[in-house]
Amino acid sequence: MTRTFRAHGDSVRATFRPVEVELLRVTRDELAAALERGDPDDPVVQRLFPPPVLGDPEVESELRQLFQADLLADRLEQLDQLVALLDRGEPHRGGVRIDLVEDEPLLFLGVLNDLRLAIGARIDVEAVDRAEVDEDHPAAYPMAVMDHLGWWQEQLLALIDPPAVRVHDLEELDAPASGDEPDRGEGPRRGGPPDGRTDDDPGGTG
Template structure:
């Protein structure tokens, strides 16, 4: 992938880059896997409850995902270390359950919309990308979600080395993680240079 750059003026201004065919294939695969993972979470949500029936507010899971990757994409809203006045039982019980139930469907909708926006603008065989500012924001969201998912699967922490030995089973995956980070950083730089 080449660096992102702005082209054009006014309404025709776009944020552009070029993807190699293998890069486009990799992005499509990762974003599709992400949408499948989020779609599975949606499909396992409990049926509408009384709140949804009374208010029209869609509700979802009350429990945090058991899957590490989904847990990174859909973390708890409140952690015990954030408020010394509430007991851990309250925080881990009803507070997080209630916040998750009401907000998780909206968060997943936003993540799926960003992923769809990205998939709709990736040239399947590689080539030139020309994004509006709104499309670039969708790319940022989807790139971040893919990075979070991959980082969770690889167990990336601050202590993870920048490179792994070439024969390490996660070496290629870590390279992909760094490539996604680079792509995201460059896109942020271009968007901030408005």
């Protein structure tokens, strides 16, 4: 598996397979729909707009409304920008290639996080025991999607903020919490600063 996000000059080049483009669009549409419904009992809404204040109901209700209005507008805007980015992409081997410039890698990173939070809230991932998730488990597919998007986040972080991914080099780390460490079945390729080096993708079978 080659990297999806690679340094390309001053930009970040994203190369998505067709199935990945579809995955992004569908997952994005589901989140946008949930946000637009805005059902306060929806676990996705609850997770993306957590209560800001503890121990002071008055300040809590005041701030909650302020925060939620701002955050909702920001999130919907970012989801729209994701669509615009995907639409801007150039066809590449049946998929799409997009050069992300300026703050666009950050935008992508944040949207990926929202998408993963939404999936996790939808399946109540906290209550799922990873050890019991086989391929027939209802959480198997959503968790695979979360892991895949998480791997993309790691790639973006390695490009945007190399010190952040150095945390993976720590030997003192205890067992990662579920969801923290997608099992990638790959050699170690995290942690090192990318220093503009591009992974070669010499026309492999992809």
